[in-house]
Amino acid sequence: MERLLTVDQLADWLQVKPRTIYQWVHEGYIPVLKLGSLVRFSQPSVVDWLRKRESPGRAGRRLDVELS
Numbered sequence: 001m002e003r004l005l006t007v008d009q010l011a012d013w014l015q016v017k018p019r020t021i022y023q024w025v026h027e028g029y030i031p032v033l034k035l036g037s038l039v040r041f042s043q044p045s046v047v048d049w050l051r052k053r054e055s056p057g058r059a060g061r062r063l064d065v066e067l068s
Contacts (some may be wrong), residue, residue, distance in 0.1 A: 004033065004040035014046075 011018040024030040031045040 002043060005043055005046070006041075007039060010041045010046065 005013070007018050007021045011021045014021075021030070025032050025039055031042070031049050033040045033042060
């Protein structure tokens with residue numbers, strides 16, 4: 001079984017504040033494992049969650065610029 005991540009470990013990995021992770025947990029936004037009063041995260045579940053939120057970005061618009 002894989003090792004579970006704590007809030008601080010996940011926040012460090014995602015480069016966000018621990019408070020952001022707690023907010024996401026409260027909103028049901030991120031997959032979480034609740035063990036009594038503790039919250040833990042499965043790294044493969046978080047990776048899947050991130051992949052589902054990936055977007056290709058904006059399609060670039062080509063600008064026609066005349067140089068003189």
